[in-house]
Amino acid sequence: MQSVWTLLSWGPEGWLDDIAYGVFITVSLAAATLPVGLVIGFLVALAKQSDEPSLRLAGNIYTTIFRGLPELLTLFIIFYGAQIGIQQVMRLYNPTAAVEVNAFVSGMIALGVVFSSYASEVFLSAFRAIPKGQYEGGYSVGLSGWQTMQLVVLPQLIRIALPGLANLWLILLKDTALVSAIGLTDILRQAGVAARVTKHAFLFFGVAALIYLLLAIISSFGINAIERAVGRQQVQR
Amino acid sequence: MSATATDATKVDRPPALPRGWPRQRVLGYGLVCLWIVFLTGIAAYLVLAWNGELFRKYAPGYVSGLGVTLLLVAISIVLGAILSVPIAYARMSKNQVLSGLAYAYVYFFRGTPLLAQTFLVYYGVGSFRSQLEMVGLWGFFREAFNCAIFAFSLNTAAYQAEILRGAIQSVPRGQWEGAASLGLHKLQTMWKIILPQALIVALRPYGNEIILMIKGSAIVAIITVYDLMGITKLTYSRTFDFQSYVWAAIIYLIIVETLRHAVEWIERRITIHLQR
Amino acid sequence: MRIALRIALAASAALLTLGVAQAQEKTLRIGTEGAYPPFNNLTADGQLEGFDIDIAKALCDEMKVKCTFVAQDWDGIIPALQAGKFDAIVASMSITPERAEKVDFTNKYYNTPPAIVAPKDSDIKGVTKEDLAGKTIGVQGSTTHFNYSTATYTDSTIKPYPTAQEYQLDLANGRVDAVNDDITVLEGWLATPEGACCKVIGAIKPDIKIHGPGAGIAVRKGETELVNQFNAAIDAIRANGKYKEINDKYFKFDVYGGES
Known part of the structure; x- marks a missing residue:
């Protein structure tokens, strides 16, 4: 019976290097999904x-469908269905022609559509929190629609939507x-192997859970820094 | 909109009201058409792929799978609700140790994936068989269904505790003080004054939590439970027919939408006194 | 803002080209599971090994094509073939009528009987429906063994697992009373320290309607030429001793089975 520390060491004996690779996949998948989800969510x-x-x-059809389906099912449908369709x-x-949509891209699309349908709700309530006067003010100083959006509405919108x-x-x-269920070697799959x-x-599995926890903690620090940077303190009353 | 006021200075003014076919409408109609094509495509696919024999053979499986999913979610939500009360209490407690422990619990279960928690319970606990047999708990953890309930209840308890805490703290302090001045003791105040107001705030988050649980429960298929997703995978592996996934998607959508509308309906009913 | 937008566009374009890459020409991509020792298995450093892998390499040499291997979860292996993620499945896949509706099979390249394994102190006496009544049986999902178990052991609870390793874990843990799989796979596991808990109860007489004539190589429907090439290659390595060499590397007996 090997000791716990051998099992968690780096190299061929231990599994730390495999799990570290899983962390890399998990983080890059989440990071690649974020911009896609944000842009689609904003457009929706x-x-x-x-x-x-x-x-x-x-x-509304978009959000109804992708918020109503289990994420796992969305993932399966995109991984198998989209490939056959394309x-x-x-x-x-x-x-x-042979087109290959790999597990990473499938995961990115599936998580992206789910993320965007929730993000669209966050953006929507942020839009509603911005008074109509802001748009009218934009027009009245001679800004075009797009300029108003970019210079007046968007900076406020981001501040309001940030916590969500x-x-x-x-x-x-x-x-x-x-995504471990469609064969992508993320943290959980490596831990499972x-x-x-x-x-x-x-x-x-305990180590895997702790890594996710650590990622969440690091994220909270990052989020706090961003919130400070966009000057959230100013709008708080 | 007369054009008499035009003069030399060029001013950007608010655009005229959209008439006819502005760009937005073209885009909107285009997108709606796309959805119609997509949805009729799926409907046409299901009609074309219709196979009466297949349906007779596998439809009962779907019904029982749906039953397992709903049972699993119902038990987990109720157990989680019971468990969430002491956690929420501890979270609001002035005792640093107690609130710290509750915070750690909530942070752990909200910060890690439900799938990892389920694996941890199912396979992790499995490796402590002899210890569990000693305390007589192995009989419980032997069943995948029980393991799923265990993991899901602990998970949803963390979320529900936060919902409960948020809702209770959303009730203004004046309500507590008012009740105290009328001579009600704390439990009475909580039961008769605070909770009824808190539940209005909590209704929507609770509804969302149930929906998240229904969707999240799909992962139990990976630990050998024949829930709706498990049956779907089974049917797919037998028939290699993609419609098995489409049917599952339709069933999940129907449940989630029904629940969402039910929550909205209840919310309208219990906030009648707030509408002006 | 403009620049950010442009960067985002460029990045997404790059990602799409990464994901939607054209398949390379003239290499045959072989899909396998990598969790079914001794037939196919992933080593600790991520390499595929096993009987299936060696046979596939020998067949590719015989057919004079370059082969690459793709590891794919069993559950999705046929959809992945149909979707073009690889061109052939060499993963101990039994030739069955249901599968033959979706893919084309070569002739068998081996055929071994299934068996039942249970803990050493088990009270299970045999492999009939009555012997296993009331017991919980673990099998890998989407396999002929799963189909056989659900069809035969109707008085037992059948639990499907994603891979063989998971039912092995649960048999050792005691969550299932017995497992059903290919006898060579089970014996391979029993020979390891983890398999020390358990013993073979008995072999099951294969049911040709469920188990089929043996394990074949699956290709997409209609690719008859590829099937013929594989069949010729199988005959060739059977004849020139290459098959026997691989067989003896892994097994003490001939896994090819009788002529069918």
């Missing part, structure tokens, strides 16, 4: 607060664990 929020009913409808479309043009988005980031970090091979299940 724009659609949902528009005056045009058809745009609102399109946005393949068939490609075959129409080029019968020999920070919360979503923490959820995203945890949701990445699901180690647990199966060494039969020290409690040790390795």
